[in-house]
Amino acid sequence: MSGMFTMRGINITSLTVSPCEKEGLSRMTVAIDGSERELEMVRKQISNLIEVVKVVDLRREEAIIRDLCLLRVQVKDSESRSTVMKLAESHNAKIVDAALDSVTLELTEEPEKIDRFVNLMKHFGVKQLFKTGVTAIGAGAER
Amino acid sequence: MTRVKLRGAEIVVDELKNEGVEVAFGIPGGVLLDLYDVLYKEGEIRHILMRHEQCAGHAADGYARVSGRTGVCIATSGPGATNLVTGLANANIDSSPVVALTGQVPTSAIGSDAFQEASTFTITMPITKHNFLVTRTEDLPKVIHNAFYIAHTGRKGVVLIDLPKDVLAGRARVDLHPKGTFAGYRPNIKPNQVQTKKTAEVLANAERPLILVGGGIISAGATEELRTLAELLGAGVVTTLMGKGAIPDTHPLCLGMAGMHGHSYANSAINECDALLAVGTRFSDRTTGWQLDQFAPDATIIHVDIDAAEINKNISVDIPLVGDVKLALSEILRWLEKTSRTAGADESVWVQRMREMHSACEECIKDVWRAGSSLSDMLIKEISEILDGNAIVTTEVGQCQMFAAHYYMTREPRTFISSGGLGTMGFGFPAAIGAKVAAPDRNVVDIAGDGSFLMTCQDLATCVENDIPVVVCIFDNRYLGMVRQWQELFFDKKYSHTGLGITPDFVKLAEAFGCYGERVEKPEALKEALDNAFKSGKPAVIDMIVGKEDKILPMIPPGGGVMGMIGTERCKHI
Numbered sequence: 001m002s003g004m005f006t007m008r009g010i011n012i013t014s015l016t017v018s019p020c021e022k023e024g025l026s027r028m029t030v031a032i033d034g035s036e037r038e039l040e041m042v043r044k045q046i047s048n049l050i051e052v053v054k055v056v057d058l059r060r061e062e063a064i065i066r067d068l069c070l071l072r073v074q075v076k077d078s079e080s081r082s083t084v085m086k087l088a089e090s091h092n093a094k095i096v097d098a099a100l101d102s103v104t105l106e107l108t109e110e111p112e113k114i115d116r117f118v119n120l121m122k123h124f125g126v127k128q129l130f131k132t133g134v135t136a137i138g139a140g141a142e143r
Numbered sequence: 144m145t146r147v148k149l150r151g152a153e154i155v156v157d158e159l160k161n162e163g164v165e166v167a168f169g170i171p172g173g174v175l176l177d178l179y180d181v182l183y184k185e186g187e188i189r190h191i192l193m194r195h196e197q198c199a200g201h202a203a204d205g206y207a208r209v210s211g212r213t214g215v216c217i218a219t220s221g222p223g224a225t226n227l228v229t230g231l232a233n234a235n236i237d238s239s240p241v242v243a244l245t246g247q248v249p250t251s252a253i254g255s256d257a258f259q260e261a262s263t264f265t266i267t268m269p270i271t272k273h274n275f276l277v278t279r280t281e282d283l284p285k286v287i288h289n290a291f292y293i294a295h296t297g298r299k300g301v302v303l304i305d306l307p308k309d310v311l312a313g314r315a316r317v318d319l320h321p322k323g324t325f326a327g328y329r330p331n332i333k334p335n336q337v338q339t340k341k342t343a344e345v346l347a348n349a350e351r352p353l354i355l356v357g358g359g360i361i362s363a364g365a366t367e368e369l370r371t372l373a374e375l376l377g378a379g380v381v382t383t384l385m386g387k388g389a390i391p392d393t394h395p396l397c398l399g400m401a402g403m404h405g406h407s408y409a410n411s412a413i414n415e416c417d418a419l420l421a422v423g424t425r426f427s428d429r430t431t432g433w434q435l436d437q438f439a440p441d442a443t444i445i446h447v448d449i450d451a452a453e454i455n456k457n458i459s460v461d462i463p464l465v466g467d468v469k470l471a472l473s474e475i476l477r478w479l480e481k482t483s484r485t486a487g488a489d490e491s492v493w494v495q496r497m498r499e500m501h502s503a504c505e506e507c508i509k510d511v512w513r514a515g516s517s518l519s520d521m522l523i524k525e526i527s528e529i530l531d532g533n534a535i536v537t538t539e540v541g542q543c544q545m546f547a548a549h550y551y552m553t554r555e556p557r558t559f560i561s562s563g564g565l566g567t568m569g570f571g572f573p574a575a576i577g578a579k580v581a582a583p584d585r586n587v588v589d590i591a592g593d594g595s596f597l598m599t600c601q602d603l604a605t606c607v608e609n610d611i612p613v614v615v616c617i618f619d620n621r622y623l624g625m626v627r628q629w630q631e632l633f634f635d636k637k638y639s640h641t642g643l644g645i646t647p648d649f650v651k652l653a654e655a656f657g658c659y660g661e662r663v664e665k666p667e668a669l670k671e672a673l674d675n676a677f678k679s680g681k682p683a684v685i686d687m688i689v690g691k692e693d694k695i696l697p698m699i700p701p702g703g704g705v706m707g708m709i710g711t712e713r714c715k716h717i
Contacts, residue, residue, distance in 0.1 A: 037455070044452035050273040050293060054325035059233045 001028060001049065008045055010038065014067075025053060029135045058136050065113045065136040070096070071118060072104045074125030080101055084124055091117050118128035146318050151311040152177035153278040154319070155244070156185050158287035159712060161320050161583070166405070166580055167244075168202040169192050173259065174246035174308040177340070185371050191580065191609050197600045198573035200230015200515045204239045205577030206559045207272045209535060211364070213240040213295050214358050214577060220246045221259030224305075225266065228593065229567060231272035236564030237385060242290050243271075245653035249309040250278050263305045272300030279308065280315035288321050298450040299329025299362055309515025331449055334466030334474055341462055342445050343478030349443075352491040355401065355430070358385030358563065359423015359448060359468050361556040366390065368472035369422070374641035378420070381409040383430045384544075385563040386423070388553040391532070395696035396499060399510065402430040403699045404545040407714050408500035410705035413439050415496075421448060422447045423468045426457040433617040447471045453474040487499040503716035511713055519618055523550045526616060529670050535560065536587040539571040539595030541625035543618040545695040547590040558585075569598030573673020575613040576606060586677060590614045594623045594643060603656035605681035614676045614683045617649055620691050630696045632709070653684035661685045 005012050006142060011029045012057035026063050039057070054130055058065075075081040077112050079102065091113075097104035107117055111134055118129065151155070155178060159167070166189040182190050193199040194336040197220040203214030214234075218227040222247040232560040234241045248257040264276040273293050275286045276377065290302040304405055346352055350402040363463050366389050373380050373396045381401040390397045401409040410432075414417065426446075431438045435458065437570060446453070446460040447468050454463040464471055511520050523546040530536070532554030538544040540563040554561045560578055562570040575589040589596075596617055618624070653660030659679035661672045669687065676683035695711030703709075 003265075003268050041452070041456065044454075048450070048452050050325055050328050053325075 001046075003031075004045060004049065005042075008041070010034070010042055010045075014137050018135075029133070031134050056138065058138055062139055063108055063136045064139055065134055066108055067134045068106070068108045069114045069118065070098075070104065070106050070128075070130040071121060071126055072102050072128040074127050075103055076124075080124055082141060084121070087120060090128040091120075092139045093117060097118040098125050146316060148314055148316045150177065150181070151283055151306075151313050151315070152181040154280065154283040154315070154317060155287065155306070156188065159215065159231055159286055160187060160534045162183075162287070162291040164210070166206065167215040167217055168190065168199040168206070169217025169357075169579065170194075170196055170199060170219065170223060171217075172223050172246055174220045174248060175217070175311070175334040176248070177308070177311040178217070178244070178306070190223070190604065191576075193573070194434050194604050196226035196601065197569065198544060198576070198599050198605070199228050200227050200234065200241070200243065201570050201573035201599070202577035202580070203241045203539060204230060204234035204237075204243045204570075204628045205560055205574030207234070207239045207241055207577070208237075208304070208574070209557050210581035211225055211296070211557065212581075213242055213291055215242050215244070216245045218246070219259065220263070221247055221261045222265040223259075225261055226268060228270065230573075231267060231303065233348040233562055233565040233567045233570060235270055235272060235301040238299045238358060239301070240294040241301045243267075243301060245303060245305050246311075247276070247305045247307040249419060250307045251309070251702050253307065256616045257546070263303070267303045270301070271303050272298075274303040274305065276308050277303040280310050280313040281317050283315075284317050284319055284321050285323075289324055291446045292324050293328065297328075298448075306395065306639055309351070326623060331451060331465050332467045332470065333493040334464055334471040336474070338464045339471060339474035339477050342447075342464060343475050343482065345418050345443050345445060345462065345473070346376055346378070346420060347479055348376075348480045349376075349416075350491075351415060351417045352376045353412050353416035353442070354378050354380045354437075355378055355383070355413070355419060355424055356386035356389045357383045357420040357422065357424025360386060360389040360707075361423075361451070363467055363469040363594045365423075365425065365469035365472050366556045368476060369470060370394070370474055371459075372476055372479075375476070377494045379412050379416070379493070379497045381405070383424050383427070383563070384548050384561055386549060388556045388559040389635070390488070390594075391554045392552040393532075393554070394495070395498065395501075396668070398501060398609055400548050401705070404429075404506060404549065406696060406706050407697050407711055408497075408504050411500060412497060414706050416442045418442055419444045420446065420447070421458075421460075422472065424448070424468075425450075428457070431458060432699045432707070433702050437704030437706045449545075456502065468533070492705060504531060504625065504714065506716040507714050510715075516690075517693045518666060518687075518689040519620075519695070520550070522616075522618065522663075522669060522687050522689060523547060523590075525666050525669045526588070526673075527551045529584065529673055530588060532558070534558070534588050535575075535582055537561065537571040537575040537587070537589045539589065539591040540566045540568045541592050541595060541623065542597070542620075542628060542693070542695045543590050543592040543624070544567065544571075549695065551590070568592075568595040572597075572599050572615055573602055574614070575600060575609050575615070579611045579613045586611045591611060591615050591617045592624055593617050593621060596649075597598065597647075600652065602680055603653065603658050603684075612682050614673065614682055614685065616673075616685045616687055618689045619686050620689050620693060621645065621689060624693070625695075627692075631694070648687035649684050653682075657681070659683035660686070662688065664688045
């Protein structure tokens with residue numbers, strides 16, 4: 001799949017793969033930032049792959065989109081530690097680990113909200129940042 | 144289905160026979176010993192031992208293009224498979240159905256950098272329609288069945304099956320001759336009724352209809368429908384390189400090849416038409432040129448193709464029509480029969496205009512021949528007249544290919560075989576081998592350049608050993624002629640590394656292999672030389688000396704559009 005994108009000169013922003021509700025099949029979520037024309041080309045080229053069973057085109061406005069982010073934030077003193085923890089709480093981020101000079105946070109959210117939170121944390125110093133890549137599901141009835 | 148316990152290699156050969164395979168082009172190797180052991184014992188599949196795996200790929204491709212059946216090639220692991228890559232890429236981009244079997248190191252050794260190991264599966268992924276790495280002997284029946292089904296349905300293409308040694312050597316209890324395919328593989332066959340009706344309406348109301356024909360028409364066997372449609376509408380027909388032969392070049396409505404090295408009047412027709420029905424073509428840059436505002440600016444463009452991914456890829460179209468082109472054309476014809484269009488082909492102003500352009504071009508070509516200044520022009524005219532559309536012609540790549548595309552007159556589909564998408568030098572000769580195997584009763588002629596032929600000429604040995612008498616006609620200018628032409632026209636005649644010197648002597652080369660060889664220095668001597676070659680019953684090489692600076696003109700320069708051809712001074716009648 002990723003080879004096909006390279007071959008067709010398509011830039012993808014994210015690609016995630018996991019098993020789905022049907023045994024033997026996997027679901028891939030591909031995020032692309034491009035024009036309608038590029039999107040159409042991507043959809044057709046993916047459909048052409050022999051092992052692809054179905055392609056669903058999820059637009060931003062009609063999908064529930066999530067990314068999972070783990071970040072290790074530097075805390076120099078107890079004041080910054082408590083500020084980071086308060087900000088984490090107000091952004092629904094979980095504290096998953098803590099060390100003397102850092103706090104590790106987990107946030108599952110829409111990609112834009114994650115970006116905003118990460119930018120906020122940069123103020124304290126982001127030592128490490130991990131994201132899983134976006135996954136998405138259509139809003140409302142199954143498609 | 145019968146459940147039996149068999150060796151992997153036996154399963155492979157049994158399934159190949161079940162798919163109707165009669166011939167395979169290949170070279171054995173260490174990991175393929177089991178497969179070749181079974182081929183030896185069985186003896187039902189004719190195996191042609193090639194002298195280079197690239198040629199095995201091209202021969203299978205040539206066989207497929209001439210016969211309409213799936214070609215099969217075999218190569219061993221590592222270098223065998225990497226040598227095969229060019230052959231497969233060439234077949235796949237031209238949508239030619241080929242199944243390739245490659246040997247692989249045992250599954251336990253995969254990834255260990257074992258002797259003759261290369262990751263054929265990953266290397267060939269972007270140059271095949273689909274590929275398989277088989278890891279269990281019991282999977283073989285299903286894989287082979289699927290490989291042939293995928294290669295030969297939808298947009299045809301190449302499927303590679305990588306076969307580890309232990310999978311071929313191991314035994315398994317299997318159900319032979321399975322059915323079924325992938326859940327996600329549903330090749331688009333039936334065209335949309337609304338779109339076919341809309342197409343028929345546009346065509347019925349067009350004053351200047353034109354049909355642009357690609358290789359898809361030949362692949363789908365839709366040449367009769369094409370001809371009926373063109374005659375019913377009084378529509379001109381222009382072809383791509385791959386579409387050549389879809390309609391006889393001598394047909395009054397055929398305007399020949401369009402595009403970069405096409406006929407100037409074919410390009411003018413594209414510029415002037417008011418409805419363009421493009422069928423089984425992908426609008427490659429070699430057809431459209433690069434100034435897309437000159438490409439059918441006044442036309443409603445309809446694009447019929449079996450591959451939805453081709454629609455709106457290179458050209459934005461008004462009516463997309465996805466499906467089998469034979470079915471689509473039949474549907475369009477059915478709708479047209481219901482409309483009241485009565486204008487016969489002979490009455491239309493457009494038909495007259497096309498005819499004028501056509502005959503003016505004929506005059507220009509005659510002028511060039513009369514002037515006798517280009518031996519290449521004269522020789523291709525001779526070849527065309529001598530063969531009279533009865534032979535199967537393959538081509539190498541470059542000037543020789545474009546001379547053939549421009550001036551060789553075809554009569555039927557599947558008789559003009561050329562490397563369209565990949566432009567592979569060295570393709571024509573091994574493709575001719577495949578063509579001759581597919582059609583042993585036809586004369587098969589490779590229109591070659593000296594540069595191209597040297598890339599695969601070692602397979603003269605294959606021809607001699609297997610009694611495959613093809614004839615290679617070399618346009619011998621001791622240059623990589625097309626690149627030299629570009630250097631002459633666009634790089635101030637700085638012939639950087641395009642001169643090929645004086646070796647070899649092609650006649651002696653032919654004789655060294657046990658072939659017939661003859662040199663032709665004057666166009667009028669060609670007929671006798673070709674007669675001698677055919678009469679010899681041997682594979683033959685005719686070394687035709689041409690002008691070192693002969694050019695194939697007119698042409699669209701790089702970056703130009705269909706109306707921006709250069710070298711049109713020879714087109715003074717148009």
